[in-house]
Amino acid sequence: MPATIYDIAKKAGVSIATVSRVFNNSAKVSDKAKKKVLAVAEEMGYHPQAFAQGLASRKSNTVMIVVPVISNYFFMEVLGGVQDKLSQMNYELSIFNISPNKDIQEQVEHVLKRRWAEGYLFVSIHLDESCWAKLQKYNVPITLVDEHHEAFDSVSVDNAQGAYRAAKSLFEEGYDRVAMLSALESSKPIRDRIIGYKQALKEFDIPFDEKLVIKGDTMYRDGFTERAGYEAMIKILTMDPTPEACFCASDIQAVGALKAMQDTGKYIPIIGYDDIELAEYMGLSTIRQPMRDMGFFATQNLIDRMNNPDKAVSQTIYSPELIIRSSTELNGKKLDA
Amino acid sequence: MPATIYDIAKKAGVSIATVSRVFNNSAKVSDKAKKKVLAVAEEMGYHPQAFAQGLASRKSNTVMIVVPVISNYFFMEVLGGVQDKLSQMNYELSIFNISPNKDIQEQVEHVLKRRWAEGYLFVSIHLDESCWAKLQKYNVPITLVDEHHEAFDSVSVDNAQGAYRAAKSLFEEGYDRVAMLSALESSKPIRDRIIGYKQALKEFDIPFDEKLVIKGDTMYRDGFTERAGYEAMIKILTMDPTPEACFCASDIQAVGALKAMQDTGKYIPIIGYDDIELAEYMGLSTIRQPMRDMGFFATQNLIDRMNNPDKAVSQTIYSPELIIRSSTELNGKKLDA
DNA sequence: TTGACCGGTGCCTGCGTATTCACTCAACTT
């Protein structure tokens, strides 16, 4: 059996209160007592038990990330940023993976009710209005990442604007028939990006053509996969007439799209979305989302709220940045990559 | 203030014991009492509090992953597998990120002492013998992923063999001067892969040339980055004589290497390591590690041990698989990608 | 000398739950 605070107290000849103080740097403890306690603790391999501390202090020092898909570039980067901040602040990190098979709302509420963490980071969680309203009642610090709601702190990127910029850059190059390589439309970012795409169309007085919004067939990860991108691009390239350029809903899909172009030997300019690290090395033009920064900042924001529950709700919206590389420079020519 | 078990008990006209039983499906509770309790709980938004449950039951139902680098393809895939298993079993997931700035051993022990989780998954944690010995004393379920030690359950891939196969395949193609695009040698997988590389050299009676083991200059993430791969490949391509082929220590580095070849216009066959999803779409030959499976299996293994602490220690070693794609087919020609 | 003050310390209770044990009451046995 692992040692408890009582064992340490007894062996060190002090009360448990003193042991507790030593481990919490709280109040004053004489150097002598402190050293003795630490020595005994070291000897017996003691350290306060997280759960007991949590219960007694009503603090878990834990932030929980609630997220639907874990194996995903966007999340991985956000996670990196979150962790950067968390280790600065000495907080624990838990991850709750929403299962797509069960009711999302129910799962989210269940997590909040258990009160495992002091603060929650909802990453890419999209709910409808009534659900958000219910969540407010829990009165728990929640920060949204990649989503936006007036009742919660949020950190997001303007997806419509990103798509708008991407599409616009292609129209400006003189392409009229610009396809959008899409993904599952149940994904909110996709819906927003389609909005941005349409907005650009409108600005250039080009009628919206439903047939130019294409997605793949495999809908694993909502269609944000290389495979789905490959499939979609094959469809695009076999259209008649072939679209002149393509805006992809994500870099990952763009990778598959590039492969499809190689395999078929037909090339059109494409632009991705995200600016994952690979994009630079693939010469992929894209829309940059500061994913890591978003994770970092959202975490900071969340911790701020945990420490000050009454502060005003803040909405942080990053502007997506257009990054031009070689994948949009070519024109009917083979990609030099 | 959130409701407690007492509030529910009082309002439902039963004792707290009964409420507890309802939420734990333990023993027998009359249907009538059960329904009443659930109704009241629903009404008051009650759910047992994780920390109190944990303290009282001495079970946290939590698995903790201990890992040095979070933003990393290998880890992301492993994590996906872990999560797949965990959600099947209804376990919580925590992540502890080892900081490179502090003493690893100390951090690991600290984590174990707190007893936050019931089982630990050490991913890519490499310690020396005396450290592993110390960890045994904690007598806590630990499963190693991407590492191997006789005292712990482990799930790993034979890195030496993987590198051996990669190098061998290049030698068999007739190349003699095969460079190894390496990374930080403090990384154990790197050391093992160098061993495999040397082993292949030996088999083909080619003397080992230290100068052919090249790494980049940026050592962020131990050198497992696109950038480091790019830098290293530039070095390789400017050597005189230029190596005839190259074995890369990871696919990510290989991506950078491919870019370097494009930028310089000099191409040599290369082979990567990992088989990340992208590799297929970049035509990158590589050594496949079943990362997701490893995560899944390791988790299963860990949970087995949590339920049966006395079972025999098991070492699972996956055999890496050689995947040939276009990046090794070319010969002094431009990559068709 | 007295009283205020302060660094240190221990006792005790509370945190919200699981669990043991004894108990009740009705159905069932012989």
Next chain:
DNA sequence: AAGTTGAGTGAATACGCAGGCACCGGTCAA
């Protein structure tokens, strides 16, 4: 009829720790 079961229940305690409060001894100023 008395004894035997067993499902269902509640009181009490344990879990390991934090924190409030009281207390103790010494210092310093009045």
